[in-house]
Amino acid sequence: MEALDYHAEERRKAEFDVEEMKIVWAGSRQAYEISDRVARLVASDPVFRKDNRTMLSRKDLFKDTLRKAAHAWKRIIELRLSEEEASKLRFFVDQPVFTDLHWGMFIPAIKGQGNEEQQQKWLPMAYKMQIIGCYAQTELGHGSNVQGLETTATFDPETDEFVIHSPTLTSSKWWPGGLGKVSTHALIYARLITDGQDHGVHGFIVQLRSLDDHLPLPGITVGDIGMKFGSGAYNSMDNGVLRFDHVRILRDQMLMGVSQVTREGKFMQSDVPRQLVYGTMVYVRQKIVADASCALSRAVCIATRYSVVRRQFGSHNGGPETQVIDYKTQQSRLFPLLASAYAFRFVGEWLKWLYTDVTQRLQASDFSTLPEVHACTAGLKSVTTSATADAIEECRKLCGGHGYLSSSGLPELFAVYVPACTYEGDNVVLLLQVARFLMKTVSQLGSGKKPVGTIAYMGRSEHLLQCRCEVERAEDWLKPNVILEAFEARAARMSVTCAKNLNNFANQEEGFAQLATDLAEAAVAHVQLIIVSKFIEKLQQDIPGKGVKRQLEILFNVYALSLLHKHLGDFVASGCITPKQGALANEQLRLLYSQVHFDNPSLLLYMVLLLERLLQSTSF
Numbered sequence: 165m166e167a168l169d170y171h172a173e174e175r176r177k178a179e180f181d182v183e184e185m186k187i188v189w190a191g192s193r194q195a196y197e198i199s200d201r202v203a204r205l206v207a208s209d210p211v212f213r214k215d216n217r218t219m220l221s222r223k224d225l226f227k228d229t230l231r232k233a234a235h236a237w238k239r240i241i242e243l244r245l246s247e248e249e250a251s252k253l254r255f256f257v258d259q260p261v262f263t264d265l266h267w268g269m270f271i272p273a274i275k276g277q278g279n280e281e282q283q284q285k286w287l288p289m290a291y292k293m294q295i296i297g298c299y300a301q302t303e304l305g306h307g308s309n310v311q312g313l314e315t316t317a318t319f320d321p322e323t324d325e326f327v328i329h330s331p332t333l334t335s336s337k338w339w340p341g342g343l344g345k346v347s348t349h350a351l352i353y354a355r356l357i358t359d360g361q362d363h364g365v366h367g368f369i370v371q372l373r374s375l376d377d378h379l380p381l382p383g384i385t386v387g388d389i390g391m392k393f394g395s396g397a398y399n400s401m402d403n404g405v406l407r408f409d410h411v412r413i414l415r416d417q418m419l420m421g422v423s424q425v426t427r428e429g430k431f432m433q434s435d436v437p438r439q440l441v442y443g444t445m446v447y448v449r450q451k452i453v454a455d456a457s458c459a460l461s462r463a464v465c466i467a468t469r470y471s472v473v474r475r476q477f478g479s480h481n482g483g484p485e486t487q488v489i490d491y492k493t494q495q496s497r498l499f500p501l502l503a504s505a506y507a508f509r510f511v512g513e514w515l516k517w518l519y520t521d522v523t524q525r526l527q528a529s530d531f532s533t534l535p536e537v538h539a540c541t542a543g544l545k546s547v548t549t550s551a552t553a554d555a556i557e558e559c560r561k562l563c564g565g566h567g568y569l570s571s572s573g574l575p576e577l578f579a580v581y582v583p584a585c586t587y588e589g590d591n592v593v594l595l596l597q598v599a600r601f602l603m604k605t606v607s608q609l610g611s612g613k614k615p616v617g618t619i620a621y622m623g624r625s626e627h628l629l630q631c632r633c634e635v636e637r638a639e640d641w642l643k644p645n646v647i648l649e650a651f652e653a654r655a656a657r658m659s660v661t662c663a664k665n666l667n668n669f670a671n672q673e674e675g676f677a678q679l680a681t682d683l684a685e686a687a688v689a690h691v692q693l694i695i696v697s698k699f700i701e702k703l704q705q706d707i708p709g710k711g712v713k714r715q716l717e718i719l720f721n722v723y724a725l726s727l728l729h730k731h732l733g734d735f736v737a738s739g740c741i742t743p744k745q746g747a748l749a750n751e752q753l754r755l756l757y758s759q760v761h762f763d764n765p766s767l768l769l770y771m772v773l774l775l776e777r778l779l780q781s782t783s784f
């Protein structure tokens with residue numbers, strides 16, 4: 165049977181309503197219709213072709229990218245696409261490009277950290293793309309340590325200006341996307357200095373290039389930092405280097421939404437947390453979680469199609485060889501990745517809600533959920549991108565030799581995706597931020613301050629430290645409450661143990677440094693609990709369509725039990741489950757794999773419907 169006939173056969177065998185499942189994946193019928201419409205628009209437009217990307221030189225790739233970006237903008241205007249449709253179109257063009265940063269960071273930063281006048285001045289030009297902006301925070305010497313940035317912005321009361329300067333080689337801005345060739349402006353993060361006093365890092369809008377001839381302005385040295393990982397991939401982006409030699413800007417070019425400098429040069433810190441200067445990073449981190457589910461679903465689509473079509477060994481009496489998807493080892497490697505794509509999809513939907521909620525609260529000067537939002541966005545960005553990067557590599561291996569061919573789509577997908585573990589915050593550094601939040605929560609348990617939200621379980625830690633999971637048979641692991649309690653007990657015990665061990669150190673900072681690895685692991689346990697709990701909440705919603713909820717329940721159990729199996733040591737060490745119960749969980753997982761198999765190609769193939777037009781380079 166031809167591969168495509170087989171796919172059609174597999175779809176027909178689906179035990180669930182594939183059309184309804186597409187809507188679950190998209191988040192709503194409207195979102196699905198927009199995605200499908202824009203995906204067809206991109207796939208049918210030869211300008212957006214991607215199959216030649218890995219064969220182009222860096223220069224031709226960059227020209228091709230600019231051509232696509234210009235064509236995308238033209239189509240957005242011609243078709244009067246909405247902001248959501250335009251964002252989808254940029255996403256489906258699927259090539260790192262300067263507009264990612266203009267729309268994804270430069271504009272959000274002005275909206276989040278600029279005052280009303282600054283938004284009115286800069287946003288209309290940015291929306292019309294009369295100016296192109298980038299987000300220039302990282303320097304050659306500092307990326308993770310934002311408070312270590314060296315670029316200076318010194319207020320000159322004589323002229324009512326800031327002098328932007330790069331005092332050292334390591335203060336050179338290094339990495340900002342869009343900086344190397346395209347951006348006319350940058351959002352520069354620099355040390356604010358007034359009257360000799362250093363007020364820490366703040367944002368400044370600085371023009372880099374002339375709007376007439378695009379040449380760098382006086383005092384500006386700017387360029388591209390060169391080839392990056394792999395051919396094609398992120399080389400379509402002009403990540404750049406930038407140095408300032410006493411460049412003067414007007415005082416009103418400091419973003420004044422969070423803090424201000426008066427005409428007299430007085431620094432005014434509004435009664436808002438200084439960390440709002442980090443707000444754009446929080447915004448992008450929550451977007452990256454949803455993006456992880458998309459990248460992961462692409463890789464899993466490719467690996468599933470291969471696994472369904474590929475046959476190897478097992479022929480009897482000249483009959484067909486065995487489909488590799490029937491091998492238990494292939495299933496145990498592939499199906500948890502399929503389940504993870506859904507898990508990240510759903511937690512990404514929830515995180516978008518959490519971010520929207522905190523944005524509304526901030527407008528009412530309610531900062532109460534800011535710490536939790538920081539911990540959730542940092543932790544989920546870290547855990548989902550690390551898992552997705554590993555999963556794309558696993559999908560390459562699941563496809564045998566073909567997975568290493570560019571035409572499989574996997575090498576390019578891997579090369580474009582893996583920097584997500586670094587940009588918007590190194591994943592370990594972000595886990596340590598989560599750990600800081602967990603330790604602060606544990607330290608306050610006796611204070612009467614009741615933990616709420618995603619950390620509420622910590623308020624039940626006394627019970628959780630004693631609890632024993634009620635599992636006597638494999639099928640007991642199919643109960644969401646049993647799984648949830650196991651994950652809560654593991655997370656609570658790992659955090660409480662770290663807190664106890666920290667008390668053995670006279671100096672908390674020294675303890676934190678010595679126990680950093682344990683703290684990072686406790687952070688992962690906390691974040692995985694969030695993902696599991698949000699999957700359960702999704703399943704508690706009304707999910708229409710024949711068999712759709714049943715399939716999602718199977719995927720939930722595959723996701724949770726494969727994690728439990730992978731981290732069995734943590735669970736057993738926390739005392740909440742016994743080795744025998746761990747073995748029963750693994751037994752249940754094996755049973756689940758056989759159920760996922762019969763529907764798996766349909767589950768995945770409908771995602772292929774949405775994405776195969778985009779994976780034009782996938783040739784098998």
Ligand SMILES: CCCCC/C=C\C/C=C\C/C=C\C/C=C\C/C=C/C(=O)SCCNC(=O)CCNC(=O)[C@H](O)C(C)(C)COP(=O)(O)OP(=O)(O)OC[C@H]1O[C@@H](n2cnc3c(N)ncnc32)[C@H](O)[C@@H]1OP(=O)(O)O
Pocket residue numbers: 260264265267268269299301302307308309310311341439440442443445446448451452455534535538586587588589590593597600601604
């Ligand atoms: C290409 C595909 C893209 C997919 C995404 C799709 C769409 C996205 C849209 C657009 C983006 C497009 C492309 C994205 C791709 C590439 C672009 C990449 C851009 C970048 O990489 S920008 C630079 C990113 N850099 C970082 O993330 C730096 C990481 N470091 C930090 O954040 C900070 O240095 C730190 C680690 C948090 C430490 O900060 P520090 O001031 O020293 O604070 P601490 O002393 O550690 O803590 C003090 C206190 O503050 C709290 N805190 C810290 N951060 C925050 C925060 N962000 N919000 C709220 N609260 C915060 C912390 O918890 C402490 O609180 P305590 O109560 O414990 O005191």
Ligand SMILES: Cc1cc2nc3c(=O)[nH]c(=O)nc-3n(C[C@H](O)[C@H](O)[C@H](O)COP(=O)(O)OP(=O)(O)OC[C@H]3O[C@@H](n4cnc5c(N)ncnc54)[C@H](O)[C@@H]3O)c2cc1C
Pocket residue numbers: 265299300301302305306307308309338339340341398403583586587588589590591592593596680
């Ligand atoms: C493709 C790409 C695009 C980017 N785009 C932009 C952009 O548009 N704008 C921008 O401003 N930046 C951008 N960046 C830069 C990016 O934000 C930084 O690279 C990132 O924040 C990591 O910082 P770093 O490079 O200093 O890594 P480092 O912090 O030097 O990390 C190196 C190692 O040190 C470890 N480490 C560091 N601190 C600690 C600690 N306290 N405890 C334990 N371990 C630690 C890390 O875990 C890591 O293993 C981009 C980067 C890439 C790769």
